[in-house]
Amino acid sequence: MTDDVSRVIREAQEAASSAAANFVERIAARLGLHASASAVFGDPVDRDGITVIPVAKIRWGFGGGSGRGIDGDSETGDIGEGAGAGGGVMASPLGYIEIQDGQATFHRIEDPASYVPLVIAGAFAGWLTFRGLAKLFRG
Structure with missing residues (x-):
């Protein structure tokens, strides 16, 4: 079996x-x-x-x-x-x-949608920079 x-x-x-x-x-x-x-x-x-x-x-x-x-x-x-x-x-x-x-x-042919990741990365980098500067000036 x-x-x-x-x-x-x-x-x-x-x-x-x-x-x-x-x-x-x-x-x-x-x-x-x-x-x-x-x-x-x-x-x-x-x-x-x-x-x-x-x-x-x-x-x-x-x-x-x-x-x-x-x-x-x-x-x-x-x-x-x-x-x-x-x-x-x-x-x-x-x-x-x-x-x-x-x-x-x-x-x-330029595709405007191809710039979206670049804009998001730039915004994130700017946020990190401003956050770091704020901590630097506060303390």
């Missing part, structure tokens, strides 16, 4: 590990099909002798897994299986490349 249980557990672990690996590999391959230079550099636009190529920063993330196990409370030794995955992509414009008369120039 113990040998049968160990064999079933070993088979379930092998099946789960190979299924999880294949599952994650399939997701990575699908995302890899879309992770190309065209995702970062948009289609060029030509107008009046000037070519403009949009540039973006693309971030991909995904996770997935699967499992298989024996229900310990069941007298029949039912085996349950499950799999799940999730992912996302985020694109942020960085700027554009302008090509005119054989010269290429990159123009950055």
